[in-house]
Structure formats: C-alpha cells, structure tokens
Amino acid sequence: MKMQKASSKIVIILLFALCFANGPYEVLAQDTTQQIVPGRANKLNQQAKPYVVLISIDGFRWDLADKYNASFLKKMRAKGVQARSMRPGYPSLTFPNHYAIITGLYPAHHGLVDNYFYDPHRSASYKVSDKRAVADGSWYGGEPLWVLAEKAGMLTASFYWVGSEAAIDGVRPTYYYNYNEKIPIERRISTVKSWLELPEAKRPHLLTFYLPEVDHMEHLYGVDSKQTAEAVAFVDSSIRQLYDSLMTTRLPINFIVLSDHGFANLDSNKYLGVPKLDTGHYLIRGGSALVHIYAKDKTAKKSLNKLYKQLKSSADHYKVFKASKTPPSWHYRSKGNTAGRIGDILLVPYPPYSFYFGGRKLLGAHGFDNRLQDMQATFYAWGPAFKQHFKIGNFPNVAVYPMIAKILGLSIRHKIDGKEKTLAPILQKQLRQVE
Structure with missing residues (x-):
C-alpha cells in the first residue's frame, strides 16, 4: 500500500515535470499496451544462457546512493561490483548516452549526437519529443544489444530504452513497450517477472528497465532538494521490489544498475x-x-x-x-x-x-563536459557472472556493451568503441572462456 501511494505521487509530479523538463517524450497520447513481435523463439543453443536485467536510473549521479542513503543499492553493490563512477559520452545527455550504453559507440559515432540536433543530409531535425523521429530506425546507427541478441536467436525484452521502439536494421526487441509514464511501477515489475516465467523457448535473456523519476526531480528542484531525495528512495525501493520478485524464478539472473549521466545544480x-x-x-x-x-x-x-x-x-x-x-x-x-x-x-x-x-x-x-565530476554516472552489478565485494575506478560507459555480450555468449563482429578488456576484471573467471 505504501509503495502504491508513493508511485501515484511520483506519477502526478512527473506528468507536471515533463511539461518543463527535457524529458524523453511528450505526455499526450501514450500507448500503454505491450508490443510483441510474433513468430520468434530462442534457438536451442541460447536457452541455457544466463539472464541479464539492465536497469537505468536516469540522472542518478555517481554519489546519490550515498547522499540519500539508497539502502538496497548500497547493500547489493557491496555484495557485487561497485564502480567509483562511470563516465558518460559527450554530451552528457539522456538519449546520446542510453544509446551509447546499448551500442558500445560514442554519440558522434552512433548518430544521436544530442537530444535535439539537425541532419543536413536529410534536411531534418531529430528531437526526443518527436514520436515519429524516435520510432524511425533510420536515425540510429550501430547495433543495439537486443539486435545483436535477436540476430543470434536469443530473445530480448525492453520496458523502455532509447531506440527500443524503432526497427533498427529491421529488428526490435521481441517484447517491448512504447515509452509512457502511465504504467505504475507495480505493473512494470510484474510484467518483467512474467517475461522470465515464460517457457524456455519464449523467455527473454536480455531485459532492459528504465526509471526516469530522479532525473525529473533534479531538473525541477535541483540535486539537493527533498524531492530528489524522495525520488532516490522511490527508485531504490522499486529496484528492491523488482529484485525480490525476480529471485522467486530461481533463474541465474545478473543485475546491472547504472545511469546515463550525472547532474549539476543551476543558478x-x-x-x-x-x-x-x-x-x-x-x-x-x-x-x-x-x-x-x-x-x-x-x-x-x-x-x-x-x-x-x-x-x-x-x-x-x-x-x-x-x-x-x-x-x-x-x-x-x-x-x-x-x-x-x-x-x-x-x-x-x-x-x-x-x-x-x-x-x-x-x-x-546535465549535458555538460563529460569530464566534470558532477556529470559522472553510476554503475553497480551483482549476480552469478560478477565477482563479489569488488570495486573498480571510473570507466567509459561504452565498455558495458562488450561486457554484457560476453555474459550472454554473443559474438561481436562489427566495430565498436567499447573495449572488452575494460570490464573483464569484474567478471567471474570462468566467464572469460564463454564463446
């Protein structure tokens, strides 16, 4: 009951916030139905692979878990892997960096060079609030992880991620939602659990999950506000609830919690x-x-x-x-x-x-020089693929892509900016032999 009240309060504030902040999409005409690409199934050689749940907390600066005592995240990072911070690509904005994480390419190389930019070859502009542009796969370069996996016969699912609504190289995740802020957190969590309860042939192995609440409150009220503190508490509780729910499946699930960028107070x-x-x-x-x-x-x-x-x-x-x-x-x-x-x-x-x-x-x-301390992002990971009680320093977010591909046993045959060796030390020794 407490969780439901908190969720309702956050949603009301977010609908207001999106009118002013540089949020992902417009609020009107939101589609809340699950999209399913028919006719797909995991190949037999993919069914025994591990599972990765990739969770993004938009705007979760590197120090927020400690600043606002995110107790669950602090507990889990201590058991698994904790980076001092993670360096976003430039500019340190939402769309360029979510897509950098999921492609292993810097923004200048994957094509989303800003949340709002112009393409002189197309004589057209891309803007995050333009639904038609966002859903047009021709704007997106690189090969997102779900495209890499689906081409290899491994099913994927997305409860929001930049690019997941577009057919990139003709491919979308098997299960996905068009971005909206109407679906309450309880339904989002239960949907992810239902995906992992599907039969092996239909069960996704890569799942993305996105939480916008902290970013919105920081835009409106600043990093040091009580509203941001409440948003941190909300996402911490939500991830705890997601974790507890998914653990009942008894599957070998690896959790990665990260953010796209940090945040700075404005005057x-x-x-x-x-x-x-x-x-x-x-x-x-x-x-x-x-x-x-x-x-x-x-x-x-x-x-x-x-x-x-x-x-x-x-x-x-x-x-x-x-x-x-x-x-x-x-x-x-x-x-x-x-x-x-x-x-x-x-x-x-x-x-x-x-x-x-x-x-x-x-x-x-945010969006400022990605070398600034305030722009640094968060990275935590835990699960059977990761070492325990392990800390690393700052690293570029493009290294996440080859690390997840290694966990899932997916081969990368195209050029990326991320280096597998960067995050190899955080993986269990036996994983380095996975092909």
Whole structure:
C-alpha cells in the first residue's frame, strides 16, 4: 500500500515535470499496451544462457546512493561490483548516452549526437519529443544489444530504452513497450517477472528497465532538494521490489544498475542568452548545456571562421569550439561524424551557467563536459557472472556493451568503441572462456 501511494505521487509530479523538463517524450497520447513481435523463439543453443536485467536510473549521479542513503543499492553493490563512477559520452545527455550504453559507440559515432540536433543530409531535425523521429530506425546507427541478441536467436525484452521502439536494421526487441509514464511501477515489475516465467523457448535473456523519476526531480528542484531525495528512495525501493520478485524464478539472473549521466545544480541568475544570428544562413539546435550552430548554405560555410572568431571574442561564461577541434577526450569531432550531425560551431557553458530558451527556469541540468565530476554516472552489478565485494575506478560507459555480450555468449563482429578488456576484471573467471 505504501509503495502504491508513493508511485501515484511520483506519477502526478512527473506528468507536471515533463511539461518543463527535457524529458524523453511528450505526455499526450501514450500507448500503454505491450508490443510483441510474433513468430520468434530462442534457438536451442541460447536457452541455457544466463539472464541479464539492465536497469537505468536516469540522472542518478555517481554519489546519490550515498547522499540519500539508497539502502538496497548500497547493500547489493557491496555484495557485487561497485564502480567509483562511470563516465558518460559527450554530451552528457539522456538519449546520446542510453544509446551509447546499448551500442558500445560514442554519440558522434552512433548518430544521436544530442537530444535535439539537425541532419543536413536529410534536411531534418531529430528531437526526443518527436514520436515519429524516435520510432524511425533510420536515425540510429550501430547495433543495439537486443539486435545483436535477436540476430543470434536469443530473445530480448525492453520496458523502455532509447531506440527500443524503432526497427533498427529491421529488428526490435521481441517484447517491448512504447515509452509512457502511465504504467505504475507495480505493473512494470510484474510484467518483467512474467517475461522470465515464460517457457524456455519464449523467455527473454536480455531485459532492459528504465526509471526516469530522479532525473525529473533534479531538473525541477535541483540535486539537493527533498524531492530528489524522495525520488532516490522511490527508485531504490522499486529496484528492491523488482529484485525480490525476480529471485522467486530461481533463474541465474545478473543485475546491472547504472545511469546515463550525472547532474549539476543551476543558478537561475546565471542563465545565458544565445547569441543572435542570421537565421537565414544559420540554424541553432541543442539545449541548455550545448548549442549547435549549423551553416545552412555555401555563403554561411565560407564565413564560419569569421563567425567563430566573433563568437569566441565575445563569449561570456561559455566556450566556443569548431567541430573539428573539440577536446579529443570527448570523441566528439566532425571527423568520424559522417552524418554531419554535430554543429559546425559549438557553444559550451559550464555549470552553474547554462543557456536559456524560455519557459520555466529549471534548477538542475546535465549535458555538460563529460569530464566534470558532477556529470559522472553510476554503475553497480551483482549476480552469478560478477565477482563479489569488488570495486573498480571510473570507466567509459561504452565498455558495458562488450561486457554484457560476453555474459550472454554473443559474438561481436562489427566495430565498436567499447573495449572488452575494460570490464573483464569484474567478471567471474570462468566467464572469460564463454564463446
């Protein structure tokens, strides 16, 4: 009963929050029905494989479990694996990093270079609130883990993840939901359990699960607010309930709990205005923590260097970069960005400063330089595949992909940025022999 009341309270707040925060999708016309791709079954050689439940807590900064005493997560990470922190890709935003985790590619390489960007080859923009773009598989590069698994004859399921609603290379998870915030947590948990109670031929081995509550509260009220503390308590309790429910199946389930990025507090007195440009020649995309400037025609392209110098000389509380000369550690340059989706010129503020585009003034944001401590994410893991009582340092989130593929015995034959050796030390010794 207590859990149901907390869930109802969070949902009401979230519906309000989505009107202002840079949340995943619009609230209206939400589809709450389960989608099932017919005619699939696990191949016999996949049925004895382990199970991975990949849980993302949006915006769960590396220190939040300790800051707000997430007792269940603290208990389980102590039994399993705990990273000091996990480094997101640049920009440290929701869509670019959820898709980086699930493809093993940096945002500049998988194509989702921002939550809002322009593709000059398509003469079209991608925005996280645009349902048609989100469900269009042609926007997505790389090979998500569920595509890798399904092609190998292993079933997968998703209770939300970036890209799971689109047919990427013609493939979706066997079981999935279109993103919505109407389904209460109890139903989400019972659905995941029901997937793992299916007969072996129909049972998914990779399951993704997404919790948006912390991110929304941080946007609205800041990292240090009581609302964020309540959201942390909610997700901690939800994951405990999910774990307890799934353990009754007696399956060899491996749990990975992580986040897409960290969070920084903003000062509403330090909001920045975006420089005024000739919109006939230049296009602006991006958001509060990163602004892209695209040249729309040949005339604009010829004057980019002049514009860059002008912006750089007048920049106040933000940095100006050419796309060809961003910090190498970002892995975010025009070279390798074949779709041309990174702006020709980038405006990059540092918290507590951020760009303001109107509307409610939010008290928290992310998307900033991924080297900042506040932008670091969380990574915990436990289950039969993982070592016990093991700690590791900071690592890039693209390393999660080859590690999960190793646990599931899936071969990667395409190029990725993540290295298997990065997280090999956290796996049980016998797993290194799995092929």
